[in-house]
Amino acid sequence: MTTEAGGAFVAELKRWRDVRGFSQSALANRVGYTPSYVSKVEGGQLMPSAAFARQADDVLRAGGAIVRAYRDLAAAGRADVPHQPAPDEPHAASLLVEHEDTTLYYDGNVYRATQRRKLRNDGPDPVSRYLIRISVDRYPGNPERSNQHYRQHPLTWHEINLRANLDSEPLTWRVQHDRDAFKELWLLFENEDGQYPLYPGESAWLEYTYCVDDTKWGTWFQRAVRLPTRRMSVRLDFPAELKPTVWGLETSMTAAALPFRTAIRRSEEDGRRIYSWSTDDPPLHARFRLEWKFRARHDEENPHAMQTASDRMRSIGIVQEGDAILTKAARPFALPDEAEDARRVVAELLSAAERVSAVHVFGKGMGVAAPQIGIDRAAAIVRSPEGELITLFNPSIVEESPETDEQYEGCLSFFDVRGKVPRPLAISVEHQDIDGTQRITIFERGMARLVAHEVDHLHGLLYRSRMRDGVQPIPVSEYRGTGSSWQYGAGDER
Incomplete structure (x- = not known):
């Protein structure tokens, strides 16, 4: 070799x-x-x-x-060897995570998370504690429903049944925050037999395990990089009979999000379906979110009825027409002060887009606005037919071209119909970056239509209000443009 x-x-x-x-x-x-x-x-x-x-x-x-x-x-010679810092290389924090390995096991009723971190003390002082967080969200994208759910059914320490050890020595802990859906605590490197600080230059495996009933655990699992980390790996272990399917998104500090850069591998073993994924040198503050659905369970819940297109959207968390949130202007962000809130909303939007894309093919591109997933904030994402992702915070249209065209649009919030909507062929949109920078972006043709549709959502408008008098949407069964691209005349140069 x-x-x-x-x-x-x-x-x-x-x-x-x-x-x-x-x-x-x-x-x-x-x-x-x-x-x-x-x-x-x-x-x-x-x-x-x-x-x-x-x-x-x-x-x-x-x-x-x-x-x-x-x-x-x-x-042989073209290898891209991952960066491996030398033991004495300085780091921003005293602790370095040499490897974080997480397994989430589901037995059909209860999730059990086991997290192992190989910690190295790169600082000059002993380390005697480690902060961990346990956060759940049964209804991602619908914070009001989740908050109400946890007020009635709070996550308890008894059910969590937390266990922790450092190199097999059991640990004690001290609670920092105890909320209905969020627990934060310090794992103390000590027990009744003694103290086990991690001294400078030493490494040790920290392991902790906790359980959460599936009535309180949503179908997602997120890993956040809070310390310099060399390697991260995740394994999801599900009953094969539930026919699980899994996908993942990475969100960075800039709120940009992309599918995982490396594939999630799948294997079958003893009636289990196991998904495993790993990455090297993940960026600090990045978030890696895995989501899944159990197709067999969905089939059991709907054994006889054929779902309509709107039913499918409702089942994956898209707010449907008739909900008051779709008819009022969304609350703007104060950026950059609310940057962290903005990132969380974008993560939920990207998650919703992945769920939607799993049940429908979008040849013309697609978009999702925060009110459509129950969040009253002025944020939307748009995905072009080529896969380019655009994130919009506090957008408004400041200029429209005099030239217009009229094409069919669909809306995830009433997806059983398609309506012919006149739109300008070019628009100028004023919006903000997550750091508060104000900018104006020009969109043309199909992208102008997609963006205008989402901006309307953030101002409480549905495309029905844009249609010409006397024109009505047609049933989706009569629409013949599914999966095809936008059509423009040969003379269009825009």
Whole structure:
């Protein structure tokens, strides 16, 4: 093996054996190779096979990390080795997370989260405590419903059944905040037998486990990077009979969001469907959000009825026509003071867009405004047909072109019909960045229509109010433009 790529692969393999607690012999037994084979691979005397890399990745639940290291090794010389800081490299915080590994196990009624972090003390002083947060949201995108739910059914310490240890030594803790849907506490590196501070230069595995009933846990799980972190991995372990499907979004400090940069891997084992994902050197303050739905459970809830398009939108959290929030102007953000609130709203919008895209194909692009997911704030996202994402805070149209056209639009809040709506072919929109910067952006043709539709939502208008007198929407069954792009005349140069 080449020195650099081979060393990276071996380090990756050993790291995951350490994370999962496998000896060389145990790994060999699980992947069907001899212990001698594994020993020679890790000793650098033997080039691993692609099959071994895939099997090791699956057995160790590495989320594709071992497979990626093997591809780098196979490329021999073109490897993009992840940055590995030297032990004495300075960091912004005294604690460095060398590896955060999380498993969420669901038995059909209760979720059990197990979080393991390999902490390294890079500072000059001993570390004797660690802050953790447990936050739940049964109805993401509908804060009023969630707040009411937790007022009636608060999350309790008894049901959480928290357990924590540092290198297998059980820990005590001190509560910092105790709210209906949010717990924050300090894990203290001590117990009745003594104190176990993490001294400068030392590393230790911190592990804690808690449980939450599915009546209080929404179908999402978010990991936030609050300390410098070298590696993050997540595993979701669900009953296969529920037919789960999973997707993920990364949100940064700028409120920009993208699908995960690396794929979520899926495997089946003993009636379980397991999703694993990992990333290297995640940016500080980034948020990685995984969401899922159980298709079998959805089928059981609707065994006889065929859902309409609006029913499907309602079932995934889109507010429907008739709700008062759709007919009033949304509350603007005071930016940058409310930047954190704005980021949270954008995360909910992106999550809603992913749910919507899973049940409908949008050939013309699509958008979602905050009121459509029950949030009374002036934010919307628009996704172009090519996948470009536009985020709008406090938008208003300040100029329109005299040229217009009339095309069919659909609205997620009454998706059973399509209506012909006249719109300007170009608009100038004044809006803000999350840092408060005011800007004006010009949108043309199809993007102008998409953006104008969402800006209307933030001002309490539905497209019905834009249609010509006497013109009515048509049933979606009569609409023939689903999945196709916007159509413009050959003479249009805009």
